[in-house]
Amino acid sequence: MKKSITVILGDGIGPEVTEQSIKILNAVGEQFGHEFTYDYQLMGAVAIDETGNPLPDATIESALKTDAVLFGAIGHPKYDNDPSAKVRPEQGLLKLRSSLQLFANIRPVITYPALSHLSPLKPEKMEGVDFVIFRELTGGIYFGEKKINEEKTEASDLCSYTRPEIERIAHLAFQYAARPERRKKLTLVDKANVLETSRLWRKVVQDIAPSYPDIAVDYMFVDNAAMQIIVNPKQFDVVLTENMFGDIISDESSVLSGSLGLLPSSSVGTGTVLFEPIHGSYPQAAGKDIANPIGSILSAAMMLEHFQMNEEAALVRKAVAWTLAQGFVSQDIDNVNNYGTSVIGDLIKDFI
Amino acid sequence: MKKSITVILGDGIGPEVTEQSIKILNAVGEQFGHEFTYDYQLMGAVAIDETGNPLPDATIESALKTDAVLFGAIGHPKYDNDPSAKVRPEQGLLKLRSSLQLFANIRPVITYPALSHLSPLKPEKMEGVDFVIFRELTGGIYFGEKKINEEKTEASDLCSYTRPEIERIAHLAFQYAARPERRKKLTLVDKANVLETSRLWRKVVQDIAPSYPDIAVDYMFVDNAAMQIIVNPKQFDVVLTENMFGDIISDESSVLSGSLGLLPSSSVGTGTVLFEPIHGSYPQAAGKDIANPIGSILSAAMMLEHFQMNEEAALVRKAVAWTLAQGFVSQDIDNVNNYGTSVIGDLIKDFI
Numbered sequence: 092m093k094k095s096i097t098v099i100l101g102d103g104i105g106p107e108v109t110e111q112s113i114k115i116l117n118a119v120g121e122q123f124g125h126e127f128t129y130d131y132q133l134m135g136a137v138a139i140d141e142t143g144n145p146l147p148d149a150t151i152e153s154a155l156k157t158d159a160v161l162f163g164a165i166g167h168p169k170y171d172n173d174p175s176a177k178v179r180p181e182q183g184l185l186k187l188r189s190s191l192q193l194f195a196n197i198r199p200v201i202t203y204p205a206l207s208h209l210s211p212l213k214p215e216k217m218e219g220v221d222f223v224i225f226r227e228l229t230g231g232i233y234f235g236e237k238k239i240n241e242e243k244t245e246a247s248d249l250c251s252y253t254r255p256e257i258e259r260i261a262h263l264a265f266q267y268a269a270r271p272e273r274r275k276k277l278t279l280v281d282k283a284n285v286l287e288t289s290r291l292w293r294k295v296v297q298d299i300a301p302s303y304p305d306i307a308v309d310y311m312f313v314d315n316a317a318m319q320i321i322v323n324p325k326q327f328d329v330v331l332t333e334n335m336f337g338d339i340i341s342d343e344s345s346v347l348s349g350s351l352g353l354l355p356s357s358s359v360g361t362g363t364v365l366f367e368p369i370h371g372s373y374p375q376a377a378g379k380d381i382a383n384p385i386g387s388i389l390s391a392a393m394m395l396e397h398f399q400m401n402e403e404a405a406l407v408r409k410a411v412a413w414t415l416a417q418g419f420v421s422q423d424i425d426n427v428n429n430y431g432t433s434v435i436g437d438l439i440k441d442f443i
Numbered sequence: 444m445k446k447s448i449t450v451i452l453g454d455g456i457g458p459e460v461t462e463q464s465i466k467i468l469n470a471v472g473e474q475f476g477h478e479f480t481y482d483y484q485l486m487g488a489v490a491i492d493e494t495g496n497p498l499p500d501a502t503i504e505s506a507l508k509t510d511a512v513l514f515g516a517i518g519h520p521k522y523d524n525d526p527s528a529k530v531r532p533e534q535g536l537l538k539l540r541s542s543l544q545l546f547a548n549i550r551p552v553i554t555y556p557a558l559s560h561l562s563p564l565k566p567e568k569m570e571g572v573d574f575v576i577f578r579e580l581t582g583g584i585y586f587g588e589k590k591i592n593e594e595k596t597e598a599s600d601l602c603s604y605t606r607p608e609i610e611r612i613a614h615l616a617f618q619y620a621a622r623p624e625r626r627k628k629l630t631l632v633d634k635a636n637v638l639e640t641s642r643l644w645r646k647v648v649q650d651i652a653p654s655y656p657d658i659a660v661d662y663m664f665v666d667n668a669a670m671q672i673i674v675n676p677k678q679f680d681v682v683l684t685e686n687m688f689g690d691i692i693s694d695e696s697s698v699l700s701g702s703l704g705l706l707p708s709s710s711v712g713t714g715t716v717l718f719e720p721i722h723g724s725y726p727q728a729a730g731k732d733i734a735n736p737i738g739s740i741l742s743a744a745m746m747l748e749h750f751q752m753n754e755e756a757a758l759v760r761k762a763v764a765w766t767l768a769q770g771f772v773s774q775d776i777d778n779v780n781n782y783g784t785s786v787i788g789d790l791i792k793d794f795i
């Protein structure tokens with residue numbers, strides 16, 4: 092098969108981790124006779140530096156044409172503490188999400204029993220935790236009108252949702268919960284006791300639920316969810332939520348296993364799908380060859396599955412499991428005995 | 444001294460836990476020669492049932508006149524799953540917050556070393572955790588314009604903030620961080636890479652910071668904060684944040700110690716101060732005499748301190764510590780050997 096991939100290295104550790112994934116994809120290509128072509132494009136702080144624009148048109152055009160996007164990370168501290176910066180890296184990612192209509196960010200939260208010593212939680216809390224968060228990604232307060240008056244004394248952000256925006260991701264989440272390997276439970280996380288948009292979410296999910304009679308639905312306020320994720324994470328199967336709440340609870344969930352650096356994600360929409368590790372740009376580590384490349388490599392594995400290359404994806408996962416089992420891990424996993432980003436990439440490549 | 448207190452029992456377990464606090468206050472009154480008078484008022488689901496209004500005017504009038512408000516809990520499931528309910532219990536609390544201008548909710552997050560077995564976190568994560576969250580309570584998306592169209596296909600909530608709204612709570616938080624017992628660090632939690640209101644928060648805090656040269660300020664995105672609270676809670680001293688983020692991260696933080704039922708809070712503003720345990724109405728437990736009264740009792744202790752009755756407050760705290768040490772605890776603390784809500788209240792009263 093031939094597949095074209097838009098590669099967005101992005102900021103911080105983005106380039107070095109994504110480079111490992113490219114190695115692996117090439118190894119998979121050779122092994123299975125596929126041809127992957129890469130179109131490198133800019134986004135984020137690096138794009139601002141080079142072009143003045145956090146998301147150049149060329150990047151959007153490429154992403155719309157190719158079969159998938161593989162993305163590294165975004166963000167640079169020089170923009171974070173300047174509240175009056177006119178352009179900022181994150182605008183690039185937000186615009187890409189809306190340009191590609193990537194309306195659902197899907198994040199599996201799984202545990203690696205062998206790494207339970209890394210978890211901040213007690214082992215009995217973590218055993219068997221296995222849930223997936225569906226976060227709405229192109230609506231809500233992220234994309235509503237933003238205002239600031241000239242004197243900089245008043246600011247506002249509008250959170251809005253329409254029924255179709257909620258329906259499309261809700262159907263995805265229900266279908267996912269119905270998969271044979273899932274436990275047939277869907278939890279909507281909202282703040283329906285306070286927000287009008289949350290009441291609309293609850294209404295839409297209640298309206299849709301009867302078409303999925305096998306799925307048990309429950310509703311949880313976001314403040315309670317933030318507690319339950321720590322106190323009893325096993326209770327969750329598929330979690331559905333809006334954009335801002337999803338940002339918070341998916342990051343919260345991602346640290347449960349203690350191995351943030353290992354977790355992949357995909358963002359799906361009406362066309363091209365985007366794959367990225369869930370970690371951020373981690374600027375302090377950039378260029379030091381210490382970042383964990385597994386989050387990106389497992390994102391590439393998700394991409395292979397998306398291409399229906401299931402055997403290929405399984406091989407990548409097997410290679411990853413092998414490095415973990417052998418202790419070929421980066422600093423975040425083992426502070427004493429660890430390997431560099433590129434060495435781990437090479438080992439996984441060689442295994443394949 | 445004479446002090447008048449508006450007592451709002453509220454919903455669920457609210458009445459039974461608050462009743463214990465009244466016992467304790469009376470015992471303190473007798474012991475130290477104070478006279479506490481109580482004006483019982485309605486709010487929440489119980490107020491809707493009795494008057495049709497989640498916050499009758501009489502409650503506001505009472506609260507404006509008295510020296511403090513002691514509040515139980517709010518919320519009832521019969522309203523939660525009806526997205527089109529016209530009145531809901533929580534409206535009462537929100538209106539009370541705005542009527543009394545309770546702009547800052549203050550929540551200490553402390554750990555009880557003796558209860559570390561209850562924490563979902565590993566002991567080494569929890570040892571020495573001691574921070575205080577300042578959550579803005581009368582602005583943001585909670586109080587912005589809410590809209591829903593007639594066809595119920597589009598809804599919105601407006602999040603807005605003004606500079607003075609941010610300044611007043613920021614000053615409180617800075618002053619608190621400067622107290623001798625604190626570690627002189629303030630962390631602003633926001634989402635300045637996406638939200639205009641967050642950028643205003645960051646700007647205002649940056650502008651104020653130079654007047655508190657002893658306080659080290661840092662800035663953290665809310666998604667990262669949701670991770671850091673689990674991964675490294677010791678890093679926090681005073682945390683400042685807006686209303687919605689505060690709702691989420693303060694509940695998240697409250698479960699770290701494993702003893703949610705023990706935690707008090709106060710909400711301060713321009714006049715009367717409100718004290719309440721941080722737990723919710725927990726309707727499944729209502730009327731069963733199993734709820735933990737300590738959160739409410741320690742809220743009453745905070746109230747005593749607010750009345751400058753420091754010795755009295757210390758005695759209540761000592762009594763509480765004694766029951767915990769003796770194992771006179773409720774079901775949430777010890778599933779096997781436990782005591783009823785009112786027995787614990789009596790024991791603390793007798794100690795005093």
Ligand SMILES: CC(C)[C@H](C(=O)O)[C@@H](O)C(=O)O
Binds near residue numbers: 165166184
């Ligand atoms: C970088 C930032 C804009 C982004 C978000 O908030 O969506 C990130 O935190 C994420 O979750 O992908």
Ligand SMILES: CC(C)[C@H](C(=O)O)[C@@H](O)C(=O)O
Binds near residue numbers: 285517533536690
């Ligand atoms: C009951 C609800 C409206 C309230 C809030 O969200 O503020 C509660 O969760 C709290 O934190 O006091």
